[in-house]
Amino acid sequence: MKYTSDFRQILETQGAETLIEALPWFKDVTGKTVVIKYGGAAMEDPELMDSVMTDILLLKIIGVRPVIIHGGGKAINRMLDKLNVPVKFENGLRVTDDATMDVVKMVLTGDVNDQLVRAVNKHGNLAVGLSGSDAGTLKAVQKDPALGRVGKVSEIDPSYLNDLINADYIPIIASIAASADDDGVYNINADEAAGDIASAIGAHKIMFLTDVNGLYENYPDPDTLIAWMTQEEAEELIASGKIASGMIPKINAALHALKGGVPRAHILNGKIPHAILLEMLTDSGIGTMIRRADSADQLERHPLDRFTKRLSENLSIDPEGDEYEFEIVH
Ligand SMILES: Nc1ncnc2c1ncn2[C@@H]1O[C@H](COP(=O)(O)OP(=O)(O)O)[C@@H](O)[C@H]1O
Numbered sequence: 113m114k115y116t117s118d119f120r121q122i123l124e125t126q127g128a129e130t131l132i133e134a135l136p137w138f139k140d141v142t143g144k145t146v147v148i149k150y151g152g153a154a155m156e157d158p159e160l161m162d163s164v165m166t167d168i169l170l171l172k173i174i175g176v177r178p179v180i181i182h183g184g185g186k187a188i189n190r191m192l193d194k195l196n197v198p199v200k201f202e203n204g205l206r207v208t209d210d211a212t213m214d215v216v217k218m219v220l221t222g223d224v225n226d227q228l229v230r231a232v233n234k235h236g237n238l239a240v241g242l243s244g245s246d247a248g249t250l251k252a253v254q255k256d257p258a259l260g261r262v263g264k265v266s267e268i269d270p271s272y273l274n275d276l277i278n279a280d281y282i283p284i285i286a287s288i289a290a291s292a293d294d295d296g297v298y299n300i301n302a303d304e305a306a307g308d309i310a311s312a313i314g315a316h317k318i319m320f321l322t323d324v325n326g327l328y329e330n331y332p333d334p335d336t337l338i339a340w341m342t343q344e345e346a347e348e349l350i351a352s353g354k355i356a357s358g359m360i361p362k363i364n365a366a367l368h369a370l371k372g373g374v375p376r377a378h379i380l381n382g383k384i385p386h387a388i389l390l391e392m393l394t395d396s397g398i399g400t401m402i403r404r405a406d407s408a409d410q411l412e413r414h415p416l417d418r419f420t421k422r423l424s425e426n427l428s429i430d431p432e433g434d435e436y437e438f439e440i441v442h
């Protein structure tokens with residue numbers, strides 16, 4: 113486990129070197145499917161939402177295959193308040209009676225999903241909005257009778273998603289599932305839905321955008337932000353009780369994705385401009401990366417090193433001039 117250091121200032125002052133630093137990371141992600149969970153407080157500022165969607169489009173342009181799963185808990189709360197429907201959560205999950213379910217569906221599919229799709233499509237018509245219930249993608253059963261129409265995913269059919277990805281679209285999915293038992297729908301926690309989908313489509317990475325810089329060993333002590341850790345260390349941290357509230361479903365969803373074969377999960381602050389790019393394309397990253405113990409993936413983070421170790425080992429500088437060459441080894 114290593115603590116992260118603040119590299120943003122360096123990144124801001126060293127433009128060209130940043131691009132060089134990004135090269136091995138471009139290679140790491142090009143052609144790969146990356147699931148991004150977007151929601152919570154990080155989705156509240158419309159300008160930031162626009163910028164996150166533009167960054168995702170940039171990833172698409174460099175050859176990444178992004179898939180977005182979104183929540184919208186705060187927007188649902190606002191609409192429920194407006195309609196005088198009480199808002200109630202138990203262990204981070206919304207108690208969802210039939211009236212609440214109607215509002216959840218309306219806000220997520222009718223409002224939030226549409227906003228995200230339009231934010232991408234104003235730069236190029238690549239985004240396709242869908243609900244998890246479309247084409248039988250997500251089927252769910254009731255999680256707990258006390259929570260009403262809150263579901264846990266019981267079946268996933270990734271064929272429609274894979275068709276969209278292979279046709280070069282960016283799927284944007286609202287966290288709703290069709291019922292496996294009746295003709296209704298279920299409200300799925302968006303972190304859980306993202307973890308389930310990432311495993312089902314064999315994603316290379318899953319990224320959770322939230323409103324804190326990542327996972328802290330001793331939250332909220334800023335000096336204990338964890339730059340990277342293994343799956344086992346994350347399991348130990350959950351068991352230690354040091355992770356609380358909304359971070360628990362996120363880490364559980366991350367661990368579920370890792371167990372389902374996804375090599376890396378990241379938790380990062382979606383309120384930092386260009387957070388996804390800084391996390392994905394720099395050596396230090398800005399958030400927390402959790403890595404599968406048996407991941408064949410060898411790129412490492414070196415928070416105190418300007419270049420990755422592998423890159424600097426192969427970097428030779430011509431002492432007579434300013435030319436240099438390097439070899440990227442994978
Ligand atoms: N160890 C921890 N590290 C980081 N955040 C933590 C930790 N324990 C609890 N949290 C809380 O988890 C919150 C993120 O979960 P949540 O609010 O559900 O996110 P979102 O709404 O973005 O999905 C943080 O704002 C923080 O208050």
Ligand SMILES: CC(=O)N[C@@H](CCC(=O)OP(=O)(O)O)C(=O)O
Pocket residue numbers: 150151152153182183184185186188204205206216262263287299300301302303
């Ligand atoms: C069961 C449950 O709690 N569902 C969530 C779904 C949306 C969500 O997860 O939104 P965020 O990611 O923005 O929190 C809800 O109703 O709020």
